[in-house]
Amino acid sequence: MTSKERSERMGYEPIGRLLIQFSLPAIVGMVASALYNIVDRMFIGHAVGPNGIAAITVAFPFFLLIISTGILIGVGASSQISRNLGEGRQERAQMVMGNGFLAMMVSSTLVMVIGFVFMEDLMRMCGASPLIMPMTRDYMSIILWGVPFQLVGFCCNYFIRAEGHPRYAMGTLILGALANIVLDWLFIVKIGMGVKGAALGTVMAQFLAACWVLAFYVKGFGELRFVRSAFRPDLPILREMAAVGFSPFMMEMFFVVVMIIFNRTLSRLGGEMAISAMGIFFSLDSILFMPAIGIGEGAQPLIGYNYGAGNFDRVRKTVYMAMAASVTFFVCSLVVAQTFPRQLTMLFNSESQELISMTVRAMRIGYLGIPLAGVAIISGFVFQALGKAKQSIILNLCRQVIFLLPPLLLLPPVFGIDGVWASFPIVDVGGGVLGWFMVRAEMRRWSSPLFDPK
DSSP, rough: OHHHHHHHHHGGGGGGHHHHHHHHHHHHHHHHHHHHHHHHHHHHHTTTOHHHHHHHHHTTHHHHHHHHHHHHHHHHHHHHHHHHTTTHHHHHHHHHHHHHHHHHHHHHHHHHHHHHTTHHHHHTTTOTTTTTTTHHHHOOOOHGGHHHHHHHHHHHHHHHHHHTTHHHHEEEEEHHHHHHHHHIIIIIIIIIOOOOHHHHHHHHHHHHHHHHHHHHTTOSSOOOOOGGGGOOOOOHHHHHHHHHHHHHHHHHHHHHHHHHHHHHHHHHHHHHHHHHHHHHHHHHHHHHHHHHHHHHHHHHHHHHHHHHHHHHHHHHHHHHHHHHHHHHHHHHHHHHHHHHHHHHHHTOSSOOHHHHHHHHHHHHHHHHTTOOOOOOHHHHHHHHHOOOOHHHHHHHHHHIIIHHHHHHHHHHHHHTTHHHHHHHHHHHHHHHHHHHHHHHHHHTTSSSTOOOOO
Protein backbone atom coordinates (compact mmCIF):
# COMPACT_ATOMS: atom_id res chain seq x y z
CA MET A 1 0.00 0.00 0.00
CA THR A 2 1.42 3.40 -1.02
CA SER A 3 1.56 6.40 1.34
CA LYS A 4 -1.23 8.06 -0.65
CA GLU A 5 -3.42 4.97 -0.32
CA ARG A 6 -2.74 4.89 3.43
CA SER A 7 -4.11 8.40 3.70
CA GLU A 8 -7.08 7.79 1.39
CA ARG A 9 -8.26 4.71 3.32
CA MET A 10 -9.34 7.07 6.12
CA GLY A 11 -12.20 8.05 3.81
CA TYR A 12 -13.70 4.64 3.02
CA GLU A 13 -12.62 1.82 5.38
CA PRO A 14 -14.97 0.90 8.28
CA ILE A 15 -14.72 3.48 11.08
CA GLY A 16 -14.52 0.87 13.82
CA ARG A 17 -11.58 -0.88 12.24
CA LEU A 18 -9.79 2.41 11.51
CA LEU A 19 -10.37 3.70 15.03
CA ILE A 20 -8.86 0.54 16.48
CA GLN A 21 -5.92 0.63 14.06
CA PHE A 22 -5.20 4.29 14.80
CA SER A 23 -6.03 4.30 18.51
CA LEU A 24 -4.22 1.17 19.67
CA PRO A 25 -0.81 2.42 18.54
CA ALA A 26 -1.59 5.82 20.06
CA ILE A 27 -2.67 4.19 23.34
CA VAL A 28 0.45 2.03 23.46
CA GLY A 29 2.44 5.11 22.60
CA MET A 30 0.83 7.20 25.34
CA VAL A 31 1.50 4.49 27.92
CA ALA A 32 5.07 4.15 26.67
CA SER A 33 5.51 7.92 26.84
CA ALA A 34 4.10 7.98 30.36
CA LEU A 35 6.74 5.45 31.40
CA TYR A 36 9.36 8.21 31.22
CA ASN A 37 8.09 9.80 34.44
CA ILE A 38 6.74 6.60 35.95
CA VAL A 39 10.05 4.74 35.66
CA ASP A 40 11.99 7.74 36.97
CA ARG A 41 9.78 7.92 40.05
CA MET A 42 9.76 4.18 40.63
CA PHE A 43 13.54 3.89 40.61
CA ILE A 44 14.00 7.11 42.57
CA GLY A 45 11.29 6.17 45.08
CA HIS A 46 13.08 2.95 46.00
CA ALA A 47 16.66 4.16 45.63
CA VAL A 48 16.40 7.68 47.10
CA GLY A 49 13.06 7.73 48.95
CA PRO A 50 10.05 10.10 49.18
CA ASN A 51 12.21 13.24 48.99
CA GLY A 52 13.60 12.09 45.66
CA ILE A 53 10.07 11.68 44.29
CA ALA A 54 9.23 15.15 45.61
CA ALA A 55 12.28 16.64 43.87
CA ILE A 56 11.21 15.25 40.49
CA THR A 57 7.57 16.23 41.08
CA VAL A 58 8.58 19.83 41.72
CA ALA A 59 10.25 19.84 38.29
CA PHE A 60 7.07 18.49 36.64
CA PRO A 61 5.61 21.95 35.78
CA PHE A 62 8.65 22.60 33.61
CA PHE A 63 8.01 19.30 31.79
CA LEU A 64 4.48 20.56 31.19
CA LEU A 65 5.91 23.77 29.73
CA ILE A 66 7.86 21.71 27.19
CA ILE A 67 4.83 19.54 26.44
CA SER A 68 2.68 22.66 26.05
CA THR A 69 5.05 23.98 23.42
CA GLY A 70 5.00 20.64 21.62
CA ILE A 71 1.20 20.54 21.67
CA LEU A 72 0.97 24.06 20.21
CA ILE A 73 3.08 22.99 17.24
CA GLY A 74 2.00 19.36 16.95
CA VAL A 75 -1.76 19.88 17.17
CA GLY A 76 -1.72 23.08 15.13
CA ALA A 77 0.29 21.52 12.31
CA SER A 78 -1.19 18.00 12.28
CA SER A 79 -4.73 19.36 11.99
CA GLN A 80 -3.69 21.22 8.83
CA ILE A 81 -1.76 18.24 7.47
CA SER A 82 -4.68 15.79 7.75
CA ARG A 83 -7.19 18.28 6.32
CA ASN A 84 -4.93 19.25 3.41
CA LEU A 85 -4.29 15.60 2.59
CA GLY A 86 -8.04 14.98 2.70
CA GLU A 87 -8.48 17.84 0.20
CA GLY A 88 -5.72 16.45 -2.04
CA ARG A 89 -3.30 19.33 -1.35
CA GLN A 90 -0.08 17.42 -0.72
CA GLU A 91 2.29 20.33 -1.40
CA ARG A 92 0.45 22.48 1.13
CA ALA A 93 0.62 19.68 3.71
CA GLN A 94 4.35 19.48 3.10
CA MET A 95 4.72 23.21 3.72
CA VAL A 96 2.87 22.78 7.02
CA MET A 97 5.29 20.05 8.07
CA GLY A 98 8.32 22.19 7.21
CA ASN A 99 6.99 25.20 9.12
CA GLY A 100 6.34 22.92 12.08
CA PHE A 101 10.03 22.01 12.13
CA LEU A 102 11.02 25.67 12.07
CA ALA A 103 8.72 26.35 15.01
CA MET A 104 10.28 23.43 16.92
CA MET A 105 13.81 24.76 16.58
CA VAL A 106 12.90 28.29 17.65
CA SER A 107 10.77 27.09 20.57
CA SER A 108 13.36 24.64 21.92
CA THR A 109 15.98 27.38 21.99
CA LEU A 110 13.69 29.73 23.90
CA VAL A 111 12.68 27.09 26.43
CA MET A 112 16.30 26.11 27.11
CA VAL A 113 17.39 29.73 27.60
CA ILE A 114 14.50 30.43 29.97
CA GLY A 115 15.22 27.25 31.91
CA PHE A 116 18.94 27.84 32.41
CA VAL A 117 18.69 31.57 33.15
CA PHE A 118 15.79 31.39 35.60
CA MET A 119 16.25 27.86 37.00
CA GLU A 120 16.52 28.80 40.68
CA ASP A 121 13.54 31.15 40.55
CA LEU A 122 11.43 28.64 38.60
CA MET A 123 12.13 25.78 41.00
CA ARG A 124 11.41 27.95 44.02
CA MET A 125 8.18 29.16 42.41
CA CYS A 126 7.20 25.52 41.72
CA GLY A 127 7.37 24.71 45.44
CA ALA A 128 10.90 23.39 45.94
CA SER A 129 11.86 23.58 49.61
CA PRO A 130 15.49 24.04 50.75
CA LEU A 131 15.57 20.30 51.52
CA ILE A 132 14.86 19.13 47.97
CA MET A 133 16.19 22.12 45.99
CA PRO A 134 19.68 20.60 45.42
CA MET A 135 18.20 17.40 43.95
CA THR A 136 15.78 19.38 41.79
CA ARG A 137 18.65 21.51 40.49
CA ASP A 138 20.70 18.42 39.65
CA TYR A 139 17.75 16.95 37.77
CA MET A 140 16.85 20.07 35.78
CA SER A 141 20.41 21.00 34.81
CA ILE A 142 20.57 17.78 32.77
CA ILE A 143 16.96 17.57 31.58
CA LEU A 144 17.17 20.95 29.84
CA TRP A 145 19.70 19.64 27.31
CA GLY A 146 17.09 17.20 26.04
CA VAL A 147 14.46 19.83 25.16
CA PRO A 148 15.19 19.86 21.38
CA PHE A 149 15.09 16.06 21.24
CA GLN A 150 11.86 15.94 23.22
CA LEU A 151 10.14 18.48 20.97
CA VAL A 152 11.24 16.78 17.74
CA GLY A 153 10.05 13.37 18.90
CA PHE A 154 6.81 14.74 20.36
CA CYS A 155 5.77 16.97 17.44
CA CYS A 156 6.83 14.64 14.62
CA ASN A 157 4.65 11.92 16.07
CA TYR A 158 1.65 14.20 15.48
CA PHE A 159 2.76 14.71 11.88
CA ILE A 160 3.32 11.01 11.28
CA ARG A 161 -0.12 10.10 12.64
CA ALA A 162 -1.71 12.83 10.49
CA GLU A 163 -0.32 11.04 7.42
CA GLY A 164 -1.91 7.75 8.48
CA HIS A 165 1.10 5.95 10.02
CA PRO A 166 0.10 5.41 13.67
CA ARG A 167 2.25 2.30 14.08
CA TYR A 168 5.45 4.14 13.29
CA ALA A 169 4.44 6.86 15.76
CA MET A 170 3.86 4.15 18.35
CA GLY A 171 7.37 2.85 17.69
CA THR A 172 8.82 6.24 18.59
CA LEU A 173 7.37 6.13 22.07
CA ILE A 174 8.07 2.45 22.68
CA LEU A 175 11.70 2.94 21.70
CA GLY A 176 12.07 5.91 24.02
CA ALA A 177 10.32 4.20 26.91
CA LEU A 178 12.33 0.97 26.69
CA ALA A 179 15.57 2.93 26.39
CA ASN A 180 14.61 5.01 29.41
CA ILE A 181 13.92 1.91 31.52
CA VAL A 182 17.27 0.33 30.66
CA LEU A 183 19.20 3.58 31.13
CA ASP A 184 17.47 4.38 34.44
CA TRP A 185 18.36 0.93 35.74
CA LEU A 186 21.95 1.44 34.63
CA PHE A 187 22.44 4.96 35.98
CA ILE A 188 20.31 4.77 39.15
CA VAL A 189 20.55 1.16 40.31
CA LYS A 190 23.93 0.00 39.04
CA ILE A 191 25.95 3.23 39.07
CA GLY A 192 24.03 4.95 41.89
CA MET A 193 23.66 8.40 40.28
CA GLY A 194 20.28 9.15 41.92
CA VAL A 195 18.22 11.94 40.33
CA LYS A 196 21.10 12.80 37.98
CA GLY A 197 20.90 9.28 36.59
CA ALA A 198 17.15 9.64 36.05
CA ALA A 199 17.68 12.86 34.11
CA LEU A 200 20.55 11.46 32.03
CA GLY A 201 18.56 8.36 31.12
CA THR A 202 15.60 10.49 30.04
CA VAL A 203 17.69 12.77 27.80
CA MET A 204 19.46 9.88 26.10
CA ALA A 205 16.12 8.12 25.48
CA GLN A 206 14.68 11.32 24.00
CA PHE A 207 17.65 11.55 21.64
CA LEU A 208 17.01 8.02 20.35
CA ALA A 209 13.32 8.81 19.83
CA ALA A 210 14.18 11.96 17.88
CA CYS A 211 16.49 9.98 15.59
CA TRP A 212 13.69 7.48 14.98
CA VAL A 213 11.15 10.10 13.80
CA LEU A 214 13.69 11.88 11.62
CA ALA A 215 14.45 8.56 9.92
CA PHE A 216 10.76 8.41 8.88
CA TYR A 217 11.26 11.43 6.62
CA VAL A 218 14.87 10.83 5.61
CA LYS A 219 14.04 7.32 4.35
CA GLY A 220 10.81 8.43 2.69
CA PHE A 221 8.39 6.19 4.59
CA GLY A 222 5.58 8.75 4.39
CA GLU A 223 3.83 10.87 1.79
CA LEU A 224 5.60 14.08 2.89
CA ARG A 225 9.28 14.82 2.34
CA PHE A 226 12.09 17.04 3.56
CA VAL A 227 12.43 19.59 0.77
CA ARG A 228 14.07 23.00 1.03
CA SER A 229 10.99 24.93 -0.10
CA ALA A 230 8.90 23.45 2.73
CA PHE A 231 11.10 25.13 5.33
CA ARG A 232 10.35 28.63 4.08
CA PRO A 233 8.30 30.52 6.73
CA ASP A 234 4.67 30.84 5.68
CA LEU A 235 2.70 33.30 7.81
CA PRO A 236 -0.80 31.93 7.03
CA ILE A 237 0.36 28.43 8.00
CA LEU A 238 2.02 29.66 11.18
CA ARG A 239 -1.03 31.76 12.10
CA GLU A 240 -3.38 28.81 11.68
CA MET A 241 -0.92 26.58 13.54
CA ALA A 242 -0.98 29.01 16.44
CA ALA A 243 -4.77 29.44 16.28
CA VAL A 244 -5.63 25.73 16.23
CA GLY A 245 -2.92 24.73 18.71
CA PHE A 246 -3.59 27.67 21.02
CA SER A 247 -6.45 26.04 22.92
CA PRO A 248 -4.66 22.82 23.97
CA PHE A 249 -1.50 24.90 24.47
CA MET A 250 -3.30 27.25 26.84
CA MET A 251 -4.90 24.27 28.58
CA GLU A 252 -1.47 22.80 29.26
CA MET A 253 0.00 26.19 30.19
CA PHE A 254 -2.83 26.78 32.58
CA PHE A 255 -2.16 23.34 33.99
CA VAL A 256 1.41 24.49 34.58
CA VAL A 257 -0.05 27.21 36.81
CA VAL A 258 -2.37 24.68 38.43
CA MET A 259 0.53 22.31 39.11
CA ILE A 260 2.43 25.14 40.76
CA ILE A 261 -0.61 25.82 42.94
CA PHE A 262 -0.84 22.09 43.69
CA ASN A 263 2.82 21.97 44.71
CA ARG A 264 2.69 25.06 46.88
CA THR A 265 -0.62 24.12 48.51
CA LEU A 266 0.46 20.57 49.28
CA SER A 267 3.86 21.76 50.50
CA ARG A 268 2.11 24.09 52.94
CA LEU A 269 -0.43 21.49 54.11
CA GLY A 270 1.67 18.32 54.11
CA GLY A 271 5.29 19.14 53.25
CA GLU A 272 7.50 17.02 50.99
CA MET A 273 5.42 13.90 51.77
CA ALA A 274 2.28 15.43 50.26
CA ILE A 275 4.21 16.48 47.14
CA SER A 276 5.54 12.94 46.83
CA ALA A 277 1.97 11.58 47.08
CA MET A 278 0.90 13.87 44.26
CA GLY A 279 3.90 12.72 42.20
CA ILE A 280 2.82 9.10 42.57
CA PHE A 281 -0.81 10.04 41.87
CA PHE A 282 0.10 11.69 38.56
CA SER A 283 2.40 8.82 37.65
CA LEU A 284 -0.42 6.32 38.11
CA ASP A 285 -2.72 8.79 36.37
CA SER A 286 -0.55 8.41 33.29
CA ILE A 287 -1.53 4.74 33.09
CA LEU A 288 -5.15 5.06 34.22
CA PHE A 289 -5.92 8.29 32.34
CA MET A 290 -3.57 8.86 29.39
CA PRO A 291 -4.72 5.95 27.18
CA ALA A 292 -8.02 7.76 26.65
CA ILE A 293 -6.00 10.59 25.13
CA GLY A 294 -4.59 7.94 22.80
CA ILE A 295 -8.14 7.23 21.65
CA GLY A 296 -8.59 10.93 20.93
CA GLU A 297 -5.31 11.10 19.05
CA GLY A 298 -6.31 8.06 17.02
CA ALA A 299 -9.66 9.64 16.15
CA GLN A 300 -8.26 13.08 15.28
CA PRO A 301 -6.82 12.31 11.83
CA LEU A 302 -9.95 10.33 10.91
CA ILE A 303 -12.16 13.27 11.90
CA GLY A 304 -9.95 15.83 10.16
CA TYR A 305 -9.61 13.84 6.92
CA ASN A 306 -13.31 13.06 6.57
CA TYR A 307 -14.35 16.57 7.52
CA GLY A 308 -12.01 17.93 4.83
CA ALA A 309 -13.51 15.46 2.36
CA GLY A 310 -17.10 16.39 3.33
CA ASN A 311 -17.95 12.94 4.78
CA PHE A 312 -19.91 14.24 7.76
CA ASP A 313 -21.64 10.94 8.55
CA ARG A 314 -18.22 9.31 8.99
CA VAL A 315 -17.17 12.19 11.22
CA ARG A 316 -20.24 11.71 13.45
CA LYS A 317 -19.69 7.96 13.71
CA THR A 318 -16.04 8.47 14.61
CA VAL A 319 -16.93 10.95 17.35
CA TYR A 320 -19.56 8.71 18.93
CA MET A 321 -17.38 5.60 18.81
CA ALA A 322 -14.40 7.44 20.27
CA MET A 323 -16.51 8.83 23.12
CA ALA A 324 -17.97 5.41 23.91
CA ALA A 325 -14.51 3.81 23.94
CA SER A 326 -13.07 6.55 26.14
CA VAL A 327 -15.88 6.41 28.70
CA THR A 328 -15.67 2.60 28.84
CA PHE A 329 -11.94 2.76 29.46
CA PHE A 330 -12.40 5.28 32.26
CA VAL A 331 -15.01 3.13 33.97
CA CYS A 332 -12.37 0.39 34.10
CA SER A 333 -9.83 2.90 35.44
CA LEU A 334 -12.25 3.89 38.20
CA VAL A 335 -12.66 0.25 39.25
CA VAL A 336 -8.88 -0.28 39.34
CA ALA A 337 -8.25 2.94 41.27
CA GLN A 338 -10.85 2.07 43.90
CA THR A 339 -9.87 -1.60 44.22
CA PHE A 340 -6.07 -1.65 44.14
CA PRO A 341 -4.79 1.78 45.25
CA ARG A 342 -2.43 0.42 47.92
CA GLN A 343 -0.81 -2.14 45.65
CA LEU A 344 -0.28 0.46 42.94
CA THR A 345 1.26 2.94 45.38
CA MET A 346 3.72 0.38 46.68
CA LEU A 347 5.24 0.10 43.21
CA PHE A 348 6.91 3.42 43.99
CA ASN A 349 7.70 3.04 47.69
CA SER A 350 6.86 0.20 50.05
CA GLU A 351 8.48 1.53 53.25
CA SER A 352 6.76 4.83 54.09
CA GLN A 353 3.30 4.06 55.44
CA GLU A 354 2.50 7.76 55.63
CA LEU A 355 3.19 8.15 51.92
CA ILE A 356 1.17 5.05 51.05
CA SER A 357 -1.86 6.15 53.08
CA MET A 358 -1.80 9.67 51.65
CA THR A 359 -1.58 8.43 48.05
CA VAL A 360 -4.37 5.87 48.54
CA ARG A 361 -6.60 8.65 49.83
CA ALA A 362 -5.76 10.78 46.79
CA MET A 363 -6.73 8.01 44.38
CA ARG A 364 -10.00 7.15 46.09
CA ILE A 365 -11.18 10.77 45.94
CA GLY A 366 -9.53 11.97 42.75
CA TYR A 367 -11.01 9.32 40.43
CA LEU A 368 -14.67 9.61 41.42
CA GLY A 369 -15.72 11.59 38.33
CA ILE A 370 -13.34 10.11 35.78
CA PRO A 371 -15.89 8.41 33.43
CA LEU A 372 -17.18 11.79 32.23
CA ALA A 373 -13.61 12.92 31.56
CA GLY A 374 -13.76 10.67 28.50
CA VAL A 375 -16.40 12.89 26.91
CA ALA A 376 -14.41 16.04 27.67
CA ILE A 377 -11.20 14.64 26.20
CA ILE A 378 -12.77 13.46 22.93
CA SER A 379 -14.68 16.74 22.59
CA GLY A 380 -11.40 18.64 22.70
CA PHE A 381 -9.90 16.45 19.99
CA VAL A 382 -13.00 16.91 17.83
CA PHE A 383 -12.64 20.68 17.71
CA GLN A 384 -8.89 20.44 17.17
CA ALA A 385 -9.42 18.08 14.22
CA LEU A 386 -12.03 20.40 12.70
CA GLY A 387 -9.77 23.42 13.07
CA LYS A 388 -12.40 25.07 15.30
CA ALA A 389 -10.02 27.09 17.45
CA LYS A 390 -12.72 29.20 19.14
CA GLN A 391 -14.79 26.28 20.39
CA SER A 392 -11.70 24.41 21.51
CA ILE A 393 -10.49 27.41 23.49
CA ILE A 394 -13.90 27.89 25.15
CA LEU A 395 -14.12 24.23 26.17
CA ASN A 396 -10.61 23.98 27.55
CA LEU A 397 -10.62 27.31 29.34
CA CYS A 398 -13.95 26.46 30.98
CA ARG A 399 -12.51 23.16 32.18
CA GLN A 400 -9.43 24.80 33.66
CA VAL A 401 -10.63 28.23 34.75
CA ILE A 402 -14.20 27.52 35.87
CA PHE A 403 -14.21 23.87 36.90
CA LEU A 404 -10.69 23.42 38.31
CA LEU A 405 -9.18 26.62 39.62
CA PRO A 406 -11.99 27.77 41.96
CA PRO A 407 -12.26 24.36 43.74
CA LEU A 408 -8.48 24.20 44.02
CA LEU A 409 -8.41 27.59 45.71
CA LEU A 410 -11.57 27.25 47.83
CA LEU A 411 -11.66 23.63 49.02
CA PRO A 412 -8.21 23.14 50.66
CA PRO A 413 -8.75 25.88 53.29
CA VAL A 414 -11.90 24.01 54.38
CA PHE A 415 -11.05 20.33 53.83
CA GLY A 416 -7.24 20.40 53.91
CA ILE A 417 -5.39 18.01 51.58
CA ASP A 418 -8.67 16.24 50.74
CA GLY A 419 -9.79 19.51 49.14
CA VAL A 420 -6.93 19.26 46.66
CA TRP A 421 -7.92 15.75 45.60
CA ALA A 422 -11.62 16.71 45.40
CA SER A 423 -10.91 19.24 42.66
CA PHE A 424 -10.30 16.45 40.13
CA PRO A 425 -13.83 14.94 39.99
CA ILE A 426 -15.31 18.44 39.73
CA VAL A 427 -13.37 19.25 36.57
CA ASP A 428 -14.09 15.79 35.10
CA VAL A 429 -17.86 16.09 35.51
CA GLY A 430 -18.10 19.74 34.51
CA GLY A 431 -15.88 19.34 31.45
CA GLY A 432 -17.70 16.22 30.29
CA VAL A 433 -21.16 17.79 30.41
CA LEU A 434 -20.01 20.97 28.66
CA GLY A 435 -18.09 19.05 25.99
CA TRP A 436 -21.09 16.88 25.14
CA PHE A 437 -23.41 19.85 24.56
CA MET A 438 -20.81 21.73 22.50
CA VAL A 439 -20.09 18.79 20.19
CA ARG A 440 -23.80 18.10 19.72
CA ALA A 441 -24.37 21.75 18.77
CA GLU A 442 -21.51 21.62 16.24
CA MET A 443 -22.79 18.45 14.59
CA ARG A 444 -26.32 19.86 14.27
CA ARG A 445 -24.86 22.69 12.17
CA TRP A 446 -23.72 20.19 9.53
CA SER A 447 -27.34 19.35 8.63
CA SER A 448 -28.13 22.95 7.67
CA PRO A 449 -28.33 23.62 3.90
CA LEU A 450 -26.45 26.88 4.53
CA PHE A 451 -23.53 25.16 6.27
CA ASP A 452 -20.09 25.86 4.79
CA PRO A 453 -17.28 23.67 6.21
CA LYS A 454 -14.67 26.21 5.10
